[in-house]
Amino acid sequence: MELKSGFISIIGNTNVGKSTLLNYVLGEKIAIVSDKPQTTRNRILGIKNNPNAQMIFLDTPGIHKAKPQLNRYMVKEAIKTYSDVDIILLLVQANTGIADGDRFVIETLEKVKTPVILVVNKIDLIRKESLLPLIDEFSKLYDFKSIIPISALSGQGVDLLIKEIEGLLPLGPKYFPEEMITDLPERFIVAEIIREKIFHLTSQEIPYSVAVVVNDFKERDGVNTIFIRAAIHVEKPSQKGILIGKKGSMLKRIGQMARTDIENLLDAKVYLELLVRVEKDWSKDIKALRKLGYR
Ligand SMILES: Nc1nc2c(ncn2[C@@H]2O[C@H](COP(=O)(O)OP(=O)(O)OP(=O)(O)O)[C@@H](O)[C@H]2O)c(=O)[nH]1
Ligand SMILES: [Mg+2]
Incomplete structure (x- = not known):
C-alpha cells in the first residue's frame, strides 16, 4: 500500500483541549496540560505512525486577542502554521x-485554503x-470539511477523527523515522x-510570569542518573518569594512533582x-523573550 503523510495543525481557543488531544493521539505525554488558559506557548510537534500513514501533528498555543508581547508571539505561532499544513483541526x-x-x-x-x-x-x-x-x-x-465530536480525555471519537485525517492526507514520504515521536x-x-x-501549584498571575530554562543536563558515567539544573525566571521579587515558599516548601513541591514525571x-x-x-518584566521585553527561548 502506498504511504500517505502530512502535517496537521491543531488550533483553537485557549483551554479547549488541544494539548490533551495531541497526547492522547500519541499515547505519550509530550505536551503540558492545565485547567488554566494559555498553557501552551510554543508549537509542539508530535508524530503518529500508522501502517499506511504518517501524521505529523502541530499543537499550537490557544488563539486569543493578544496584547502583551509574549501573547502576541504565542498567537503568531499558531497562525503561522495555517499555510504550511495539509489539514487544520479546529478544536472547540x-x-x-x-x-x-x-x-x-x-x-x-x-482566507485559508487548507481543509x-x-x-x-x-x-x-x-447531554x-x-x-x-x-x-x-x-x-x-x-x-468545514467535516465535523467530528470527541472526548480527548477518554478518547471517545478519536479513532474516527484519525480515519478522517487519513482520508484527507496526500500520498507522501515518511518525513520522520518511525521511532521518533517529536522533534523537541x-x-x-x-x-x-x-x-x-x-501551573498546577500556583495561581493568579504567577503561572504567566514564569519561564523555565534548563541550564545543565548531564548524564553521570556509570550510574543511571541524570543531573539537571533549571532556572525558573519570574518578573518580580515578590513572585520569587511565592515560588520559593515558606522555608522553600513550594519549590520543593514543584521539584518533587516534576522529578517524578521527568524520571518517567x-x-x-x-x-x-x-x-x-528575577528577570524584570521579561514577558514584555522582546530581548528577554529571545533569551528565554521564545524566538
Ligand atoms: N472533561 C474533559 N476535559 C478535558 C477534555 N479535553 C481536555 N480537557 C481538560 O481541559 C483543560 C485544558 O486542556 P489543555 O489540553 O491544556 O487545553 P489547550 O487547548 O491545550 O489549552 P492552551 O494550551 O492553554 O491553549 C485541562 O484541564 C484538560 O484536562 C475532555 O475531552 N473532557
Ligand atoms: Mg495547550
Whole structure:
C-alpha cells in the first residue's frame, strides 16, 4: 500500500483541549496540560505512525486577542502554521457552546485554503441531545470539511477523527523515522514539565510570569542518573518569594512533582536542582523573550 503523510495543525481557543488531544493521539505525554488558559506557548510537534500513514501533528498555543508581547508571539505561532499544513483541526469545547473566542479563531481562517475539520471536544461534559443543535450552529459559521465530536480525555471519537485525517492526507514520504515521536529536545520537554507543575501549584498571575530554562543536563558515567539544573525566571521579587515558599516548601513541591514525571520520560533516575531568578518584566521585553527561548 502506498504511504500517505502530512502535517496537521491543531488550533483553537485557549483551554479547549488541544494539548490533551495531541497526547492522547500519541499515547505519550509530550505536551503540558492545565485547567488554566494559555498553557501552551510554543508549537509542539508530535508524530503518529500508522501502517499506511504518517501524521505529523502541530499543537499550537490557544488563539486569543493578544496584547502583551509574549501573547502576541504565542498567537503568531499558531497562525503561522495555517499555510504550511495539509489539514487544520479546529478544536472547540462542547460544554460552553459557541464562545466569542471560537468566533475569533474562525475569523482568522477567513482566507485559508487548507481543509478545516471542526473537532467538538469534551462531549463527556454535555447531554447527548444538545450535541446536534450545537453542531448545526457551528456548521453555519464556516465551510468545514467535516465535523467530528470527541472526548480527548477518554478518547471517545478519536479513532474516527484519525480515519478522517487519513482520508484527507496526500500520498507522501515518511518525513520522520518511525521511532521518533517529536522533534523537541529533551531539555525543552523537561523545562515544560517544570512549567506545568507551576501551573498546577500556583495561581493568579504567577503561572504567566514564569519561564523555565534548563541550564545543565548531564548524564553521570556509570550510574543511571541524570543531573539537571533549571532556572525558573519570574518578573518580580515578590513572585520569587511565592515560588520559593515558606522555608522553600513550594519549590520543593514543584521539584518533587516534576522529578517524578521527568524520571518517567527519561527512564532514568534524576537529580533535579531548581533555582528562581528575577528577570524584570521579561514577558514584555522582546530581548528577554529571545533569551528565554521564545524566538
Ligand atoms: N472533561 C474533559 N476535559 C478535558 C477534555 N479535553 C481536555 N480537557 C481538560 O481541559 C483543560 C485544558 O486542556 P489543555 O489540553 O491544556 O487545553 P489547550 O487547548 O491545550 O489549552 P492552551 O494550551 O492553554 O491553549 C485541562 O484541564 C484538560 O484536562 C475532555 O475531552 N473532557
Ligand atoms: Mg495547550
